[in-house]
Amino acid sequence: MRHIISLLLENEAGALSRVAGLFSARGYNIETLTVAPTEDISLSRLTIVTKGGDDVIEQITKQLNKLVDVVKVVDLSEAAHIERELMLIKVRATGKDRDEMKRMTDIFRGRIIDVTDSIYVIELTGTCSKLDSFIHAIDRSLILETVRTGVSGIGRGDRILKL
């Protein structure tokens, strides 16, 4: 099962390594990991997408809680939540492909944010699977470069992860 684990951790040197190191040391997988300071600069918010059975996810949560720099941990996927990922994708856009690429970008509600005679850079936001779908929808041979931020997530309604 895919889980989105969100945590608040002390914004201190090495805190991220402790989290990442825990996953490698105990053999848990990380699909994506994003981290940035929150509105309170002493805290960072980190989102990890991982896969595992209930036992593994329970251990991951407990092991994360055990890290001294980790302040709070929630498994967002336990309840209603929103997830978003940002992708920047650089594609060859020449001839008939140029129009097609523009059309696809519109369909996926993306934006073209850099243009040359032969290249577009497209910005796309959405769930992981939406971004995957875009990649599958366009002609693969036209893709020059992709960069994705990994998933950020937040609980719906009054589910709040705060101190």
Added chain:
Amino acid sequence: MTMMNGAEILIRCLQEEKVEYVFGYPGGAVLNIYDELFKQDKVKHILVRHEQAAVHAADGFARASGRAGVAIVTSGPGATNAVTGIATAHMDSIPLVVISGQVATSHIGQDAFQECDTVGITRHCVKHNFLIKNVRDIAITLKKAFYIARTGRPGPVVVDIPKDVTSDRYRFEYPAELQMRSYMPITKGHSGQIRKAVNLLLKAKRPVIYAGGGVVSSNASDHLVALARRLNFPVTNTLMGLGSYPGTDSLFLGMLGMHGTLQANMASQHSDVLLAIGARFDDRVIGNIENFSGMQRKIIHVDIDPSSISKRVRVDIPVVGDVADVLDAMNRLLDAEQDMPDVGEWWKMIKEWRAKQSLKYSMGKRIMPQFVIEKLWEITKGKAVIASDVGQHQMWTAQYYKFDKPRHWLSSGGLGTMGVGLPYALGATFAGLGKPVVCVTGDGSIQMCIQELATAKQYGLPIKIILLNNHFLGMVRQWQELFYEGRYSQTNMNFQPDFVRLAEAYGHVGIRVEHPKDIEPALRKAFEDHKNDLVLLDIHTCPDANVFPMVAAGKGLSELMLDKNSL
């Protein structure tokens, strides 16, 4: 407020934490610290001969005294040498504060002389670690380090301090209180869970109490004894838990696990209610996990670390909390109960297993190592503090030395670090227990930290070293005999030093023992005539002796071998 340099602030912090002894080894990056150590006499420094031993000695001190051990090492190789000691303490949840020097902040990342990323290297084998980048942070960081090391599930904390931070000046102010929003260990057990646990215990027909190192670290022995006696339940200990329940008590089944007794393993396997206290269902303890989990039983698990619960084995009633606190609450609930469960039938079964005398061994012309440990127990009246190394001798000591009190058995259980024995014994002599300190070791292990004989001489430590010398790396040899058709690959140490003369070279007493009849006189000589000397007894034991019972790797607890013919 007077200004002082960082090194003095550091020493003042140690004084505030009532640190009496630090074990260490000087070097370039810690020169300022050593200079301040020199100027005071409250914190006494014990100079070891290798940084690994500094950490092991601090660890041994912590195990024996129940206080946090402190070690000081220099940067680079000082810190990397300390890693084995830190990892050993981490696996066994021992409270340590290890202070390492670091190159000056301006040199960090420049591949400076004796630079290494100590915080990075130790990250995976500490409870937490810090790099102090500013003299202002020394006091608060030390406060946090001791707090983290001692509370919750204890463990080692490394504090890495660059050289310039120890020479910069600041005022000293030690925080009286500490609040950490990211670290708030649970202590009190949930009362509802405790009630549920007690109800289950009262319904048990085939109960077993399985108690581990957590009982020792939470100083909960008395509570455990009260609980077991009140319920008349059998008790088994893990290797780490030995001494937490009196080894000579009639409710005690002996150690369980790979080299556990028949009664301990069979009872644990066939129990209907297993009360696990401060133990973690380690692979060496429960054997084959499917085989263990396949049995119908209810498990109550008391542990201070939530991540220990349901890590390897699903448990029915988890109780997260300090073991002493939880056991105390259980005892109080039991005080209000009239009827204790009837476990008469269960004891009959256990007595049948016991009657098979799984620890029996036969004597020949050669010295049997088991016999040495039994004699050691007799002569020390079971009251010595025993530090072991790792291997066959460790298991024999665990099996045959009946520990009646906690903190008398110092052994590397989790990491299984050869070489800890002598430094553990060193550290334990400073714990002020007023008991003889013994190091039971093998001819392999003793050579891994043999240099500490010099430290023992420098401080006049009357350790008794019981060297069970079988000219082999015995435990590996045993596996080669049993599972590799006797191909003794690299386990025969063809050359070994004359240990008697080696002890003498360091200024100690060495005695060679080759016949069973000489054991008792030699032990008496060591413990009585040479009470105040370090004595190394080089005891040449039967090289073929194996540790039994044994649960082979991958086998279940009830599939244990009583001897090599039961393979």
